[in-house]
Amino acid sequence: MAWDFSTEPEFQEQLDWVADFCQHEVEPLDLVFPGAAYSRDPKAKALADPLKQQVKDRGLWALFLDRDLGGPGFGQLKLALLNEILGRYRSAPVVFGTAAPDTGNMEMLAAYGSAEQKAKWLYPLMNQEIFSAYSMTEPQGGSDPNMFKTSAVRDGDQWVITGEKWFTSAGARADIIFVMCTNGMFVVPRETPGVEIMGYPPLHNHIRYNEVRVPLDNLLGPEDGAKVLAQRRLGGGRIHHAMRTVAQVKLAFDMMCERALSRESHGKVIGEHQMVAEAIADSYAEINMLRLLVLWTAWTIDNSSTQAARTQIAACKYTMAKVLREVSYRALHIMGSLGTTNLTPLQAMWASAPTMAIADGVDEVHKVTVARNVLKSYEPHPGLWPTEYIPAKRDEARKKYARLIESDPDLAAWADAAVRATARG
Numbered sequence: 001m002a003w004d005f006s007t008e009p010e011f012q013e014q015l016d017w018v019a020d021f022c023q024h025e026v027e028p029l030d031l032v033f034p035g036a037a038y039s040r041d042p043k044a045k046a047l048a049d050p051l052k053q054q055v056k057d058r059g060l061w062a063l064f065l066d067r068d069l070g071g072p073g074f075g076q077l078k079l080a081l082l083n084e085i086l087g088r089y090r091s092a093p094v095v096f097g098t099a100a101p102d103t104g105n106m107e108m109l110a111a112y113g114s115a116e117q118k119a120k121w122l123y124p125l126m127n128q129e130i131f132s133a134y135s136m137t138e139p140q141g142g143s144d145p146n147m148f149k150t151s152a153v154r155d156g157d158q159w160v161i162t163g164e165k166w167f168t169s170a171g172a173r174a175d176i177i178f179v180m181c182t183n184g185m186f187v188v189p190r191e192t193p194g195v196e197i198m199g200y201p202p203l204h205n206h207i208r209y210n211e212v213r214v215p216l217d218n219l220l221g222p223e224d225g226a227k228v229l230a231q232r233r234l235g236g237g238r239i240h241h242a243m244r245t246v247a248q249v250k251l252a253f254d255m256m257c258e259r260a261l262s263r264e265s266h267g268k269v270i271g272e273h274q275m276v277a278e279a280i281a282d283s284y285a286e287i288n289m290l291r292l293l294v295l296w297t298a299w300t301i302d303n304s305s306t307q308a309a310r311t312q313i314a315a316c317k318y319t320m321a322k323v324l325r326e327v328s329y330r331a332l333h334i335m336g337s338l339g340t341t342n343l344t345p346l347q348a349m350w351a352s353a354p355t356m357a358i359a360d361g362v363d364e365v366h367k368v369t370v371a372r373n374v375l376k377s378y379e380p381h382p383g384l385w386p387t388e389y390i391p392a393k394r395d396e397a398r399k400k401y402a403r404l405i406e407s408d409p410d411l412a413a414w415a416d417a418a419v420r421a422t423a424r425g
């Protein structure tokens, strides 16, 4: 019997270690030195680097990369179980070498980079010696590649890139930026003359590329291959976000349940009030539906490919935003006035739900993808009636019994009466 919801004991040991390490090492660092894990400041690095070394020693660094791409090769299912822990802690992804946007960029480099490109960018990215950003979205066209204008023109031994990008996360602090052009994916060192980082927004940057010159070798993958590379990058990124969202909603749920047992109001523990009980029951079911969808998708990727799991990944994308919105709102609400402050993680979690519905492509686009792909396995019904129109099906089924019914009038009468009784019911 292949359907199995258990975790093998050796891997459970790793998960237990990760949970303990995150709780006792990563969270305290986050609380006392917020941002230290991301910082280039030598004092902050001296605090964070030993934790990263422990992760490396444990063979858990760069978890998302397959073995042939330089990672431990856990596969997506195990990664999902790990991310269900890491996603609870702000710095855990960076302490485990799995932080976006570097992860997606590394996946592209690992899959499409030449040996020289990997040596120059992939391994330094894996070791967090450098950081990267991904410049795809354009101000006039969102993330619709058919609307993009940024392009590269070949001039001797260089590419000259001209265009404008919007919402490049961490662009201002990246060492290299992966720039999606209409005719290819290019790696642009941020310090290259012509890269103009605008003042706003501060975290997700608006960048102008003013005739930026890069060597021919900075084209990643084939010329005109940008869409394929982008799909590879975004497909992986979306499912990883969904895995970490499972962690977030479980955290909200834990907080909701603890509160439900800890407060009394109007003569009862609040968990005994029916509407609070409903919030807990709905959240329990929704979290588990999301979790199983994500695990099933991860399993599908492991057993086929990211491409084959596209419909499921798209379903994870908008479902996670919805479950995050609903569960974080309920948890915040049950926390009362405290929930409206930034003294617990709930306010930030709830505020992140609309972001989840937009980042990596708006929900509508993913819903259309799911509907379009699902409809490919259906046909319109041939005649006037839907396939499941009962009178037509019954007429068809009677043909199977035609001889019997003709030969036995009592049985025919019994069948007619039984059908009339069903119709009345």
Ligand SMILES: Cc1cc2nc3c(=O)[nH]c(=O)nc-3n(C[C@H](O)[C@H](O)[C@H](O)COP(=O)(O)OP(=O)(O)OC[C@H]3O[C@@H](n4cnc5c(N)ncnc54)[C@H](O)[C@@H]3O)c2cc1C
Binding pocket: 101, 133, 134, 135, 136, 137, 141, 142, 143, 166, 167, 168, 169, 170, 204, 355, 358, 359, 360, 361, 362, 364, 365
């Ligand atoms: C936190 C965050 C981080 C991001 N990081 C990056 C990054 O690192 N690099 C990068 O390149 N981009 C990044 N983005 C940008 C992201 O890819 C875009 O915001 C997203 O694809 C939507 O584009 P837009 O913001 O222009 O919205 P629009 O495309 O203008 O969409 C606005 C609204 O229009 C409607 N709409 C749009 N298209 C459709 C459709 N096809 N069907 C139905 N309705 C539709 C929806 O209601 C949608 O919400 C990030 C975004 C966020 C929020």
